[in-house]
Amino acid sequence: MELSKIIMERRSVHVFEDRPVSVELVKEMLDTAVWVPNHKMTQPWRFVLVHGEGRKRIAEVSRALNERRERDPEKAKEIGQKFYNKLMAVPMFLLVVMKEHSHPVVREEDYASVSCLIHNFSLLSWEQGLGLVWETYPLLHEPSFREALGIGQGEKIVGSLHVGYPAKVPSAQPRIPAEQLLTVIEA
Numbered sequence: 001m002e003l004s005k006i007i008m009e010r011r012s013v014h015v016f017e018d019r020p021v022s023v024e025l026v027k028e029m030l031d032t033a034v035w036v037p038n039h040k041m042t043q044p045w046r047f048v049l050v051h052g053e054g055r056k057r058i059a060e061v062s063r064a065l066n067e068r069r070e071r072d073p074e075k076a077k078e079i080g081q082k083f084y085n086k087l088m089a090v091p092m093f094l095l096v097v098m099k100e101h102s103h104p105v106v107r108e109e110d111y112a113s114v115s116c117l118i119h120n121f122s123l124l125s126w127e128q129g130l131g132l133v134w135e136t137y138p139l140l141h142e143p144s145f146r147e148a149l150g151i152g153q154g155e156k157i158v159g160s161l162h163v164g165y166p167a168k169v170p171s172a173q174p175r176i177p178a179e180q181l182l183t184v185i186e187a
């Protein structure tokens, strides 16, 4: 597929087929995705891949946190189960984790590189018929979630990527034509 077509046709996918994603394929795509520009070559990323039974770690944390929000025990159980099921319907989670540099400029540049990496991965996935959504939900900041996945202090989860074969592809949200936003200075 042409690169421009992949870029424009890729969508954030929220609903997936009940079909596993090959870990080998993800590893291959990550090995390509890391070829991003990276100032000072800090390469500040690492990845946590969660699939199969491993998803229960994430789903159980979400269940516990959501149950705690509701006073009525019956309702709490129901809500907890809803969140548990929602996360268990995601075939694979790929957490992209960044070491947070103490210097704000390096940290900002590192975040830019990690974002490029995520988008590379997203485009490569689309090329393979896979879809994903880059999620940044509050769960990523919860100590119990971070602990369950071995995220250390000084590490930022830049995104939790929900990966799978799309069951539904949302329609595109239009972009402002770049021409309208372009200033050309030529003299």
Ligand SMILES: Cc1cc2nc3c(=O)[nH]c(=O)nc-3n(C[C@H](O)[C@H](O)[C@H](O)COP(=O)(O)O)c2cc1C
Pocket: 010, 011, 012, 013, 133, 134, 135, 136, 137, 170, 172, 173
């Ligand atoms: C940094 C970042 C964080 C995002 N966080 C979320 C999120 O938490 N939940 C979500 O549904 N989509 C999230 N998105 C996806 C955007 O909502 C999505 O890209 C946008 O709606 C455009 O849709 P498209 O990707 O299909 O073109 C995030 C995207 C970026 C770049």
